[in-house]
Amino acid sequence: MHASQARMWRVYVFLWRTQGLEGTEYQLSREYTLDVYRMASVVTEHDAKKAGAEVVKQVKNPLLSGLLYPGLQALDEEYLKGVDAQFGGEDQRKIFTLAEKYLPNLGYKKRIHLMNPMVPGLTGGKMSASEPDSKIDLLDSPGDVKRKIKKAFCEPGNVQENGILAFAKHVLFPVLDGTEFVIERSKKHGGNVRYTTFTELEESYAKEEIYPLDLKNAVARELSKLLEPIHAKFSADSEMQMIRDRAYPDEVVKKGGGKKGAGGGGAGPDRPVDISRLDLRVGVVISAEKVWHYSGTSEQRTLRAQRFCPL
CATH class of the missing domain: 1.10.240.10 (Tyrosyl-Transfer RNA Synthetase)
Structure with missing residues (x-):
């Protein structure tokens, strides 16, 4: 939101005439959820896949979320309230076509769609946030x-x-x-x-x-x-800096680095902070031996397991 405001401010858009709306202000509502089901009941698999062809990663066995996404973007036109037109790159044109075709089926009006050319990436292919x-x-x-x-x-x-x-x-x-x-x-x-x-x-x-x-x-x-x-x-804006640091912790780690010698699964100079590297320690290992074998009675195996799983 702040980055968008800064960009608009740079090209002399009057920010006092703009309004920001977060998706969570309507995406968890009863009405929106019902419309998601209604949209899913009328959109064909062919049209959903075609609509997302340029914005959803294409794989042999796509996730259901990739098929639902074009319909969700179409519903945004209705739930953002007061929307007359949607603006996007040329890669959005198939999603715009889906919105024009299916929103009237739900009783909603068609919107105007504006598109700008796609600037190719510096590396020769499509510009990508992941690259x-x-x-x-x-x-x-x-x-x-x-x-x-x-x-x-x-x-x-x-x-x-x-x-x-x-x-x-x-x-x-x-x-x-x-x-x-x-x-x-x-x-x-x-x-x-x-x-x-x-x-x-x-x-x-x-x-x-x-x-x-x-x-x-x-x-x-x-x-x-x-x-x-x-x-x-x-x-000059500490709030914008805080939001950036929280939204993109990987970038903060890469720029700030970590303490030399910091072991474990935590973050370091080349190890960004994320949940897959959570370092959780609940005790100290004082001994270790192989216990999962088939010798002994079931009672003996249970006792051995309890020695290592006191919780």
Whole structure:
């Protein structure tokens, strides 16, 4: 929620005219639960699977949750109250189609659906939250931005599969809004080059008039400028920092590290905090011997087990 507000504030959205609503405010209600069952009774398996094809991981034997998800997102349009339109990336279009088809079956109206182009990931595939180097995070430092951009796939002359150019087209040029985009180069390599439209930049790159590293440096510089006010706002807001630390403990552990020599199953520099690494100690082992064998009577085996299981 706070990250969304910071992002909207950066592009001059009036926050006092926005309202945030958490899913738990309605997802546990009787009415919503009944509508989940109603939706499940009319949506076919084929349509549910097709709707989630681009947003739900596709496996041979999918979990039932993956089939239910598109219907749940469709119901959000009704339960978020007062919704006229839903906005999302082009990968959401099949879910939008499902909502338009099935919400009227439940007695609810169709909504307007708006979509924006998907910016390809920096590593060449789809941008993914589970692959940190494929995306630029709102809180990435200038150093992180430069590192990720430097590693990105950026083939000379390739304007089709190029995450760096995509960032310039869909993020930087709309924000620059006519302000010059400058690629800094030494005089030895032709001097600085200035562009006021993305089309000019794209044509120049296609002709290989721009070296990939020069393009990367310019994009990294402008992205860092764009994120700078968000960083400043985040640094001055202790509540936002606390929420980030609680929501993403893995990141905190990686940045802060752990105590050297901390043993057991707890967290360390390379061991993030999560429930699978819970270190629970209830006593001290003073001796150990093999007890689960088939010799002896059942009473003897029971006594041996009790020695090790006093609770």
